[in-house]
Amino acid sequence: MSQSVLIRGGTVVNADCERRADVLCVDGLIAAVGENLAAQAPAGCQVVEAGGQYVLPGGIDPHTHMNFPFMGTTTVDDFYSGTSAALAGGTTSIIDFVIPDPQQPLMDAYQTWRGWAESAAADYGFHVAITWWDESVHRDMGTLVQQEGVNSFKHFMAYKNAIMCDDETLVNSFRRALELGAMPTVHAENGELVYLLQQEVLKMGITGPEGHPLSRPPMVEGEAANRAIAIADVLGVPIYIVHVSCQESADAIARARARGQRVYGEVLAGHLVIDDSVYRHPDFNVAAAHVMSPPFRAKPHQDALWRGLQSGQLHTTATDHCTFCAAQKAAGQGNFTKIPNGCGGVEERMAVIWDAGVNSGRLTPSEFVAITSANTAKLFNLYPKKGLIAVGADADLVVWDPAGSKTLSAKTHHSKNDFNVFEGRTVKGIASHTVSRGQLVWVDGDLRTLPGAGRYIKRPAFGPQFSASALRAQVQAPTPVER
Ligand SMILES: NC(=O)NCCC(=O)O
Numbered sequence: 192m193s194q195s196v197l198i199r200g201g202t203v204v205n206a207d208c209e210r211r212a213d214v215l216c217v218d219g220l221i222a223a224v225g226e227n228l229a230a231q232a233p234a235g236c237q238v239v240e241a242g243g244q245y246v247l248p249g250g251i252d253p254h255t256h257m258n259f260p261f262m263g264t265t266t267v268d269d270f271y272s273g274t275s276a277a278l279a280g281g282t283t284s285i286i287d288f289v290i291p292d293p294q295q296p297l298m299d300a301y302q303t304w305r306g307w308a309e310s311a312a313a314d315y316g317f318h319v320a321i322t323w324w325d326e327s328v329h330r331d332m333g334t335l336v337q338q339e340g341v342n343s344f345k346h347f348m349a350y351k352n353a354i355m356c357d358d359e360t361l362v363n364s365f366r367r368a369l370e371l372g373a374m375p376t377v378h379a380e381n382g383e384l385v386y387l388l389q390q391e392v393l394k395m396g397i398t399g400p401e402g403h404p405l406s407r408p409p410m411v412e413g414e415a416a417n418r419a420i421a422i423a424d425v426l427g428v429p430i431y432i433v434h435v436s437c438q439e440s441a442d443a444i445a446r447a448r449a450r451g452q453r454v455y456g457e458v459l460a461g462h463l464v465i466d467d468s469v470y471r472h473p474d475f476n477v478a479a480a481h482v483m484s485p486p487f488r489a490k491p492h493q494d495a496l497w498r499g500l501q502s503g504q505l506h507t508t509a510t511d512h513c514t515f516c517a518a519q520k521a522a523g524q525g526n527f528t529k530i531p532n533g534c535g536g537v538e539e540r541m542a543v544i545w546d547a548g549v550n551s552g553r554l555t556p557s558e559f560v561a562i563t564s565a566n567t568a569k570l571f572n573l574y575p576k577k578g579l580i581a582v583g584a585d586a587d588l589v590v591w592d593p594a595g596s597k598t599l600s601a602k603t604h605h606s607k608n609d610f611n612v613f614e615g616r617t618v619k620g621i622a623s624h625t626v627s628r629g630q631l632v633w634v635d636g637d638l639r640t641l642p643g644a645g646r647y648i649k650r651p652a653f654g655p656q657f658s659a660s661a662l663r664a665q666v667q668a669p670t671p672v673e674r
């Protein structure tokens with residue numbers, strides 16, 4: 192028997208326009224968008240009355256770390272708890288990261304992460320990190336793109352003596368990504384400078400979490416962003432900078448874009464609303480719970496990030512959901528460099544950005560859709576299957592109640608973590624219903640997720656940015672002088 196859901200009487204919002212319409216979902220796909228669809232609904236169709244609410248494409252979080260073994264421990268959220276939390280907040284897809292240890296074959300790591308992700312309740316894909324280089328990495332990048340539907344590779348410019356990439360690896364990997372039509376992405380922080388500053392801050396006797404931002408000032412991020420952008424420019428490959436947290440890297444992106452370079456920037460919900468005062472909290476557990484990289488910044492940087500999203504110089508929003516509980520963070524008592532880096536947010540991203548972005552007039556509802564799903568779908572070649580409400584697209588939707596409100600808290604969130612970086616923040620604008628692949632999985636506070644209901648999403652290579660870049664390279668190709 193076919194499974195169907197009819198969402199009736201809402202305002203459908205896509206990145207390009209909004210209109211009053213019903214949405215009929217049948218067997219996991221959007222079957223119709225239009226007026227008065229009740230007559231077309233199959234027998235037994237579940238009906239959601241959305242009057243007065245918006246109907247948005249389900250959020251896509253392009254930056255999460257579920258079940259991530261990192262800094263000697265593993266995140267508390269696995270793929271089931273993490274994606275369940277996502278669905279409760281209106282996010283219906285995530286792009287997580289496969290992160291091989293240096294020298295580990297890429298395909299081994301990829302298969303390991305695919306195994307972990309089998310419990311996911313929502314759809315997921317993977318960026319694969321390039322943490323070392325040899326001929327096998329070159330070959331496996333090809334296999335991942337051509338056979339496994341991976342169309343993006345991640346490069347950590349920080350985390351020296353662990354997963355950091357040197358410039359040689361960046362150059363080799365960016366070149367190979369271009370050949371394969373896959374997007375290189377970078378965590379932009381100068382790992383050598385971070386390492387040096389960490390030692391100096393410790394020597395000053397600053398051993399608590401307040402040392403974390405001191406060892407990672409904005410220019411450390413700005414330098415790496417500029418370097419990665421310059422390498423991408425020389426090679427003619429588009430580039431995507433993850434978790435842009437400060438004016439320095441936002442400016443690097445804006446400058447490059449003004450030169451005509453294809454550079455894209457991602458912003459985390461936390462970086463938009465939380466400032467660096469958290470690191471001076473007198474309670475170690477609270478301060479350590481905010482240790483992530485790049486760190487939360489002073490307020491003027493938040494304004495720069497909002498301006499970037501508003502002007503279109505920054506493109507996507509994410510969370511970097513990477514949850515460690517108090518017992519895990521305690522590994523860094525007496526030495527902040529040992530605090531596992533990472534914070535949650537996959538459930539809160541949509542509501543926090545709506546509340547701070549749409550309710551303040553910074554963003555229209557359509558602009559909200561652009562930065563929470565559509566732009567990510569376009570950049571990682573998932574569009575129009577995801578990021579759009581249209582016939583034939585995946586039935587990943589959120590019924591968004593602009594009048595609904597709640598106070599965010601670890602007591603009520605669905606992550607397994609014991610801390611919420613948005614604790615106590617009251618947001619107006621929340622998901623009342625979430626539909627994932629045509630199934631109602633969140634209904635007015637009732638979470639109905641199933642382990643394994645999510646599917647691995649293959650993402651084809653050569654998204655539109657690549658055809659344009661290839662054409663540009665062809666038109667501008669140097670020619671020899673005939674003598
Ligand atoms: N962001 C963070 O602190 N932890 C996760 C790993 C990363 O993305 O850098």
Ligand SMILES: [Zn+2]
Nearest residue numbers: 378434484485
């Ligand atoms: Zn990172």
Ligand SMILES: [Zn+2]
Nearest residue numbers: 254256511513
């Ligand atoms: Zn991350």
